[in-house]
Amino acid sequence: MMAEDMCSEKRPAALEEAVARGESRLEDWSEVTLTTERPFEGRVFAVDVETVRLPDGSHGRRELLRHSGGAAVLPLHEDGTVTLVRQYRKVFERLMLEMPAGKLEPGEDPAECARRELGEEVGCLALDFWALGTALPSPGYCGERLWLFAALAESGGEPRPDRGEFLMRLRLPFDEVLRRAVAGEIEDAKTLLAVFYQAQRIQSTGMTSHDWIRAAFAAARQKAGEE
Numbered sequence: 671m672m673a674e675d676m677c678s679e680k681r682p683a684a685l686e687e688a689v690a691r692g693e694s695r696l697e698d699w700s701e702v703t704l705t706t707e708r709p710f711e712g713r714v715f716a717v718d719v720e721t722v723r724l725p726d727g728s729h730g731r732r733e734l735l736r737h738s739g740g741a742a743v744l745p746l747h748e749d750g751t752v753t754l755v756r757q758y759r760k761v762f763e764r765l766m767l768e769m770p771a772g773k774l775e776p777g778e779d780p781a782e783c784a785r786r787e788l789g790e791e792v793g794c795l796a797l798d799f800w801a802l803g804t805a806l807p808s809p810g811y812c813g814e815r816l817w818l819f820a821a822l823a824e825s826g827g828e829p830r831p832d833r834g835e836f837l838m839r840l841r842l843p844f845d846e847v848l849r850r851a852v853a854g855e856i857e858d859a860k861t862l863l864a865v866f867y868q869a870q871r872i873q874s875t876g877m878t879s880h881d882w883i884r885a886a887f888a889a890a891r892q893k894a895g896e897e
Contacts, residue, residue: 752842
Protein backbone atom coordinates (compact mmCIF):
# COMPACT_ATOMS: atom_id res chain seq x y z
CA MET A 671 0.00 0.00 0.00
CA MET A 672 1.37 3.42 -0.95
CA ALA A 673 2.06 6.00 1.73
CA GLU A 674 -0.58 8.35 0.26
CA ASP A 675 -3.23 5.60 0.49
CA MET A 676 -2.30 4.93 4.12
CA CYS A 677 -2.63 8.63 4.87
CA SER A 678 -6.05 8.68 3.14
CA GLU A 679 -7.32 5.87 5.36
CA LYS A 680 -6.12 7.46 8.57
CA ARG A 681 -7.21 11.01 7.83
CA PRO A 682 -11.00 10.66 8.39
CA ALA A 683 -10.41 9.24 11.88
CA ALA A 684 -7.95 12.04 12.61
CA LEU A 685 -10.53 14.59 11.43
CA GLU A 686 -13.22 13.14 13.68
CA GLU A 687 -10.86 13.27 16.64
CA ALA A 688 -9.91 16.87 15.85
CA VAL A 689 -13.58 17.87 15.58
CA ALA A 690 -14.29 16.23 18.94
CA ARG A 691 -11.48 18.32 20.46
CA GLY A 692 -12.65 21.46 18.66
CA GLU A 693 -9.32 21.67 16.84
CA SER A 694 -10.25 21.05 13.20
CA ARG A 695 -8.99 23.63 10.70
CA LEU A 696 -10.43 24.86 7.42
CA GLU A 697 -7.60 23.24 5.49
CA ASP A 698 -8.56 19.89 7.00
CA TRP A 699 -11.92 20.10 5.20
CA SER A 700 -11.06 22.01 2.05
CA GLU A 701 -11.25 20.50 -1.42
CA VAL A 702 -8.20 21.15 -3.61
CA THR A 703 -8.98 21.94 -7.25
CA LEU A 704 -6.94 19.77 -9.61
CA THR A 705 -8.50 20.58 -13.00
CA THR A 706 -11.17 22.99 -14.27
CA GLU A 707 -13.20 22.92 -17.47
CA ARG A 708 -15.85 25.44 -18.54
CA PRO A 709 -18.31 23.71 -20.89
CA PHE A 710 -20.81 26.59 -20.82
CA GLU A 711 -20.67 30.37 -20.48
CA GLY A 712 -23.88 32.30 -20.96
CA ARG A 713 -25.24 35.79 -20.44
CA VAL A 714 -26.35 35.16 -16.85
CA PHE A 715 -24.02 32.46 -15.55
CA ALA A 716 -21.20 30.06 -16.43
CA VAL A 717 -20.70 26.40 -15.51
CA ASP A 718 -17.36 25.01 -14.34
CA VAL A 719 -16.63 21.29 -13.98
CA GLU A 720 -13.81 20.72 -11.49
CA THR A 721 -11.89 17.65 -10.41
CA VAL A 722 -11.02 18.04 -6.72
CA ARG A 723 -9.02 16.21 -4.11
CA LEU A 724 -11.23 15.52 -1.09
CA PRO A 725 -10.13 15.62 2.58
CA ASP A 726 -9.58 11.84 2.62
CA GLY A 727 -7.28 12.01 -0.43
CA SER A 728 -9.79 10.61 -2.92
CA HIS A 729 -10.94 12.54 -6.00
CA GLY A 730 -14.37 13.98 -6.71
CA ARG A 731 -16.20 15.94 -9.41
CA ARG A 732 -17.91 19.28 -8.79
CA GLU A 733 -20.32 20.93 -11.23
CA LEU A 734 -20.39 24.59 -10.21
CA LEU A 735 -22.61 27.41 -11.41
CA ARG A 736 -20.72 30.73 -11.44
CA HIS A 737 -22.94 33.79 -10.99
CA SER A 738 -22.13 37.46 -10.34
CA GLY A 739 -24.83 37.71 -7.67
CA GLY A 740 -27.95 39.78 -7.34
CA ALA A 741 -29.84 42.25 -5.18
CA ALA A 742 -33.48 42.33 -4.13
CA VAL A 743 -35.60 44.98 -2.44
CA LEU A 744 -38.81 44.79 -0.40
CA PRO A 745 -40.80 47.99 -1.19
CA LEU A 746 -42.79 49.22 1.83
CA HIS A 747 -45.46 51.88 1.22
CA GLU A 748 -46.81 54.42 3.69
CA ASP A 749 -50.26 52.78 3.77
CA GLY A 750 -48.69 49.60 5.19
CA THR A 751 -48.61 47.69 1.93
CA VAL A 752 -45.81 45.96 0.04
CA THR A 753 -45.39 45.65 -3.72
CA LEU A 754 -44.44 42.21 -5.02
CA VAL A 755 -44.25 41.05 -8.62
CA ARG A 756 -45.64 38.00 -10.36
CA GLN A 757 -43.28 36.63 -12.97
CA TYR A 758 -43.38 33.51 -15.13
CA ARG A 759 -40.46 31.23 -14.27
CA LYS A 760 -39.74 28.84 -17.11
CA VAL A 761 -37.86 26.31 -14.98
CA PHE A 762 -41.02 25.69 -12.93
CA GLU A 763 -43.49 26.46 -15.76
CA ARG A 764 -45.61 28.74 -13.61
CA LEU A 765 -46.04 32.22 -12.19
CA MET A 766 -44.23 32.99 -8.94
CA LEU A 767 -44.73 35.80 -6.44
CA GLU A 768 -41.46 37.53 -5.63
CA MET A 769 -39.88 40.75 -4.44
CA PRO A 770 -38.25 42.95 -7.12
CA ALA A 771 -34.71 41.78 -7.85
CA GLY A 772 -31.99 41.90 -10.45
CA LYS A 773 -28.56 40.62 -11.43
CA LEU A 774 -25.50 42.61 -10.43
CA GLU A 775 -23.57 44.18 -13.26
CA PRO A 776 -19.77 43.74 -13.10
CA GLY A 777 -18.45 45.83 -10.20
CA GLU A 778 -21.91 47.14 -9.29
CA ASP A 779 -22.72 47.96 -5.68
CA PRO A 780 -25.59 45.74 -4.46
CA ALA A 781 -27.45 48.68 -2.90
CA GLU A 782 -27.35 50.58 -6.20
CA CYS A 783 -28.62 47.49 -8.00
CA ALA A 784 -31.54 47.22 -5.56
CA ARG A 785 -32.39 50.91 -6.00
CA ARG A 786 -32.32 50.47 -9.78
CA GLU A 787 -34.68 47.49 -9.58
CA LEU A 788 -37.03 49.45 -7.32
CA GLY A 789 -37.39 52.02 -10.09
CA GLU A 790 -37.46 49.63 -13.03
CA GLU A 791 -39.87 47.02 -11.64
CA VAL A 792 -42.05 49.11 -9.29
CA GLY A 793 -41.61 52.69 -10.49
CA CYS A 794 -40.57 53.95 -7.05
CA LEU A 795 -37.79 55.89 -5.35
CA ALA A 796 -36.51 55.10 -1.86
CA LEU A 797 -37.19 57.67 0.84
CA ASP A 798 -35.14 55.43 3.13
CA PHE A 799 -33.27 52.22 2.50
CA TRP A 800 -31.65 49.54 4.68
CA ALA A 801 -29.95 46.17 4.40
CA LEU A 802 -31.72 43.05 5.66
CA GLY A 803 -28.88 40.57 5.12
CA THR A 804 -27.42 38.28 2.49
CA ALA A 805 -28.30 34.78 1.34
CA LEU A 806 -26.62 31.93 -0.53
CA PRO A 807 -29.54 30.30 -2.41
CA SER A 808 -27.94 26.91 -3.07
CA PRO A 809 -24.29 26.67 -1.91
CA GLY A 810 -24.02 23.01 -2.87
CA TYR A 811 -23.42 23.98 -6.49
CA CYS A 812 -24.34 27.64 -7.09
CA GLY A 813 -21.99 30.56 -6.38
CA GLU A 814 -24.73 33.19 -6.40
CA ARG A 815 -24.95 35.56 -3.41
CA LEU A 816 -28.08 37.67 -2.91
CA TRP A 817 -28.11 40.98 -1.06
CA LEU A 818 -31.50 41.73 0.52
CA PHE A 819 -32.81 45.24 1.21
CA ALA A 820 -36.01 47.00 2.24
CA ALA A 821 -37.08 50.48 1.21
CA LEU A 822 -39.64 53.11 2.12
CA ALA A 823 -40.96 53.41 -1.41
CA GLU A 824 -42.46 56.56 -2.91
CA SER A 825 -43.80 56.97 -6.42
CA GLY A 826 -41.09 57.85 -8.89
CA GLY A 827 -42.85 57.43 -12.23
CA GLU A 828 -43.79 54.49 -14.40
CA PRO A 829 -42.00 51.15 -14.08
CA ARG A 830 -39.37 50.46 -16.75
CA PRO A 831 -38.89 46.66 -16.94
CA ASP A 832 -36.08 45.24 -19.05
CA ARG A 833 -36.77 44.15 -22.60
CA GLY A 834 -38.34 40.70 -22.51
CA GLU A 835 -39.30 41.05 -18.83
CA PHE A 836 -43.05 40.73 -18.23
CA LEU A 837 -44.22 41.51 -14.70
CA MET A 838 -47.52 41.90 -12.90
CA ARG A 839 -47.34 44.06 -9.80
CA LEU A 840 -49.36 43.07 -6.72
CA ARG A 841 -49.73 45.41 -3.74
CA LEU A 842 -50.70 43.72 -0.49
CA PRO A 843 -50.73 44.64 3.23
CA PHE A 844 -47.49 43.59 4.89
CA ASP A 845 -49.38 41.29 7.27
CA GLU A 846 -50.99 39.54 4.29
CA VAL A 847 -47.58 39.01 2.68
CA LEU A 848 -46.31 37.57 5.97
CA ARG A 849 -49.35 35.29 6.22
CA ARG A 850 -48.76 34.00 2.71
CA ALA A 851 -45.10 33.39 3.50
CA VAL A 852 -45.91 31.40 6.64
CA ALA A 853 -48.65 29.46 4.83
CA GLY A 854 -46.28 28.37 2.07
CA GLU A 855 -48.06 30.42 -0.59
CA ILE A 856 -44.79 32.23 -1.33
CA GLU A 857 -41.96 29.85 -2.22
CA ASP A 858 -39.27 32.18 -3.55
CA ALA A 859 -36.39 31.95 -1.05
CA LYS A 860 -35.16 35.55 -1.23
CA THR A 861 -38.68 36.88 -0.68
CA LEU A 862 -39.30 34.58 2.27
CA LEU A 863 -36.06 35.64 3.95
CA ALA A 864 -36.67 39.35 3.39
CA VAL A 865 -40.24 39.19 4.69
CA PHE A 866 -39.19 37.24 7.80
CA TYR A 867 -36.23 39.55 8.47
CA GLN A 868 -38.44 42.63 8.16
CA ALA A 869 -41.21 41.04 10.27
CA GLN A 870 -38.69 40.38 13.04
CA ARG A 871 -37.52 43.98 12.87
CA ILE A 872 -41.11 45.19 13.26
CA GLN A 873 -42.15 42.67 15.93
CA SER A 874 -39.15 43.55 18.13
CA THR A 875 -40.65 47.02 18.64
CA GLY A 876 -44.07 45.72 19.73
CA MET A 877 -45.74 47.87 17.05
CA THR A 878 -48.19 46.76 14.38
CA SER A 879 -46.73 46.59 10.90
CA HIS A 880 -48.87 49.51 9.70
CA ASP A 881 -47.83 51.72 12.65
CA TRP A 882 -44.16 50.77 12.24
CA ILE A 883 -44.12 51.62 8.55
CA ARG A 884 -46.01 54.87 9.07
CA ALA A 885 -43.60 55.88 11.85
CA ALA A 886 -40.63 55.00 9.64
CA PHE A 887 -41.94 57.28 6.90
CA ALA A 888 -42.51 60.12 9.39
CA ALA A 889 -38.97 59.78 10.77
CA ALA A 890 -37.46 59.63 7.28
CA ARG A 891 -39.33 62.77 6.20
CA GLN A 892 -38.27 64.60 9.35
CA LYS A 893 -34.66 63.62 8.76
CA ALA A 894 -34.85 64.73 5.12
CA GLY A 895 -36.30 68.08 6.21
CA GLU A 896 -33.54 68.64 8.75
CA GLU A 897 -30.88 67.91 6.17
